[in-house]
Amino acid sequence: MTTDVGLTDVRTQGPPKRRRTRAQRDRLFAYGMLTPTLAAVGLLMAYPIYIAINLSFRGGEIADLQNLGQYPLTLGNYVDVITDPKLLGDIWRSIVYTVGVVVPAFAIGLGLALLLNKTFPGKRIVRPLALLPWAVPGVAVAAAFSWMLDGSFGVINYLLRSVGLIDANVAWLANADTAMTAVIIPTVWKFYPFFTLVLVAALQAIPSDQYEAARIDGAGPWQQFRYVTWPALRAPSALAIVITGVGVFREFDFIFPLTGGGPDDATTTLAVRIYNEAFEYFTFGASAAIGVVTMVIAGALLLAAGRSVREGMN
C-alpha cells in the first residue's frame, strides 16, 4: 500500500517537483560560482563608488576620510566644479587626448593586422615583436619617451633636425603647444597592439573561400578589402575602439609621470585633475565631484556608442 501511494506520488507530483529543485540547485550553483567575481567587483568597485559619491556631497575641510558622516551634506562641490571655467578645458583636453590616441592607434593596429594576416617568412618572429609594446609597463614607456622627447638631448629632436623637419630643438614636454602631442605619442605606442591583437583574431576567422569567390568574381585587392574584409572587421573594431576609448579617456599612467598635467594645464585631463585636486591640493570633495562628473560623461559616451558595442559583443 505504502509503496503504491509513493508511486502515485512520484507519478503525479514527483517529476515537476524534482525538476524544480534541480533548477533551483542549478541557480544556486550558478550564483555560487559567480560569487567571487561579484564580490571582487562589489567590494572594490561598487563600494568605492559609493564612498566617492558620498564624498562628493560633503562640505567643509575634509580631513578624516574614514568618518564622512561628520561633514555637512552640500551641493557646493558640484556648484564649484561646474561653474569653474577650467572644467570645460579639462573635458576638451580629455576628448582631444582620447581621439588623438584612438585614431592613430587604430590605424596602426589595422595596418599591422592586415600585414600579419599574410603569409611570409619570419612571421612567427615578427608577430610577437609587433605586439611587444603591449607588455611594456606604462611607466617604463613614459620613462623611455621622456628621454627620447627631452628638449636638449632627446633623440627625436636629433632625428627631426637631421632630416630637416625642424631647425631648432623643441622642448616637447615643457612647451604648452607640443605637450599634448608629446603625451599622445607614448600612449598610442602602448595601445596599438591591442587593436592588432583583436583584428588579427577577427581576420583569421574569415573563411578563405570568401576571398576566392571574390577573386573569381573579379574583385581587386581594394574591393576584396571593401566587401569581404571590412564587413568582418566592423563589429570587433567598434568594440575594440570603445573599450580602448573609455580606457584612454581616464588614462593616468602616461600623462602624470611625463608632465604632471602641465605645463600650464596643457595636459590636464579629467583623470589628472581628479588626482591633483585630491593629492596636491587635498580638496577631496571637489576631486570626488569631478570624478563623478567624469563617470557621467564617460557613461554618456558609452551609451552613445551602445549599438555598435552590442553588435560587437554578441
Add this chain to the structure above:
Amino acid sequence: MSTLTRKRTPQQWGLLAISIAVLTVLLFPVYWMVMTSVVPSRELLTSSPPLVPPADSASFDAYGEVLESRPIGLWLWNSTLVTLGTALISIVISTLGGYSLSRFRTKAQQAMGFTLLFSRMLPGTLLIIPVFVIFASAGMINNLWSVILVNVAATVPFTTWLMKGFVDGIPSEIEEAAMIDGCGRLRTLWQVIVPLLRPGLATTFTYACILAWGDFLFARTLMPNPSDWTITVGIASFIGEFSVDWSGLMAAGIMSMVPMLILFVFLEPFLVKGMASGSVKG
C-alpha cells in the same frame, strides 16, 4: 627544395621587407632604451648622440650602478609577488565566473557585459581615494595584499568575460556525458573542462600579469614605504628628478620590461587564438 621555392614568392619577401621596416620604426623606443643603457651618460648628453653604441665605450656598468644605488631587486621582487598573486587569484575567480556565465542563463549574465565596460570607464584616480580609505581602515597600507586585491578587482571583469568566451567554445555535451557518468558539477569542471580551457587560462594569465605588473597608480597610493614599492613606482620616482641619470633609468626600465617580454613571447600564440574564440569576436 621545390616546396620552398614554390612557397616563397618574391611578394612574400617583399612583405618581410615591409615588416622589417615597420618594426624598425615601432620598436625604435625599445632599441633606444637598450642603446642608452649601454652608453655612458656623458656621451649621451650631446646634441648629436651616437645612433649605435660606440664600440670602445659601450658597457653594462649602468646596470650595476643602478642596482647598487636603488633597491631594484627588491622592487622587482615586490612586483613579482603582486603580479603572481593577482594572476593566480584572477584565474580561479574568472574560471568559476566564466563557467557560470556561459552555462547558466541568469540575470547576472546580461549585467556582466555592462559591468565590464563600466569598470573600464571608472577613473582609477577617482577610485584610489575610497580604496585608500578602505585599506587604511583595515590597517592594510604598505601591505602587498591590498595591491593584489585591487588589481584582482581591476582585472576580473574583463578576464571573466574572456573566460566565458572560452567556455562557450566547449560543447556542453562533453560535461553532460561526464555528469551522467556520475561526476559532480565541480569535479566535472575541474577534471573535464579545465584541461580543455588551457588556451583560455594562458590568455587570462598573460592579461592579468601584464595589467598587474604595469600598475602604477594603485601601488603608488597603497605603498608609501619605498621598500614596499613595485618596480613601476620605483621607476616613476626617478623620472621627475632634477638631473636624471638616463643610462640608469633606461637600465631600470629594461629590467622592468624583461620578465613581461619573456612571458609574452611564450604566451603570445595563445593570445591571438584566445581573442579569436574569446570575448571580442565578430
